[in-house]
Amino acid sequence: MFQSETLVIALASVTAFPEGAEIGIRMTARRVEGVNDDTWEDQHDVLFGHRRHRFRPGQSLDDSVIRFGVRFPDGSKATTLDDRPGRYESPPPRPEGPILDNRGGGSGSGSSRSANSSWKLWLWPLPPPEPFEFAVEWPAFGVPLTFTEIDGAAIATAAGQAQPYWP
Secondary structure (H helix, E strand, O other): OEEOOOEEEEEEEEEEOOOOEEEEEEEEEEOOOOOOHHHHHHHHHHHOOOOOOOOOOOOOOOOOOOEEEEEOOOOOEEEOOOOOOOOOOOOOOOOOOOEEEEEEEEEEEEOOOEEEEEEEEEEEOOOOOOEEEEEEEEHHHOEEEEEEEEEHHHHHHHHHOOOOOOO
16 A cells, blocks of 8 residues: 555455455554654554544644545545544444444554554445545655555455354
8 A cells, every 4th residue: 555665554454244344454664764752652652543533524634643545436435534423322323325434553563663553444334346445644654645446346255255253
């Protein structure tokens, strides 16, 4: 998805379920000469989910917020910044369109020279059985809006083979 001298963001996995898919993201950062302690700590905190920003409509979007999104061939799209009324109700109301929910990050390891992190996103509903786009953007760390094509047919096939853990 994205690679620079100091940061790699990779779409590592897609796990298909009958009604949606879990998207696994791996991020690895390395500290190079000239990166001050504050910048490194900021990046480290975001990579490990220690500082999660909640974006609310009407709020200005901070460049330190990492953004993920999907765009389907019919033009419908969803981002991790979308507001969904009732999202914190129990049970939440069934959404009308696609959603991409950031389930957070944090599992990983780090040192004064590098950091690794895993993030999980939930995509609902299953994407159509055709190619669609996955996007990432993270301005504070030099990640421009970057698109990767994903094979929706492979996800649909895997979802058709999914079995419940228990009857």
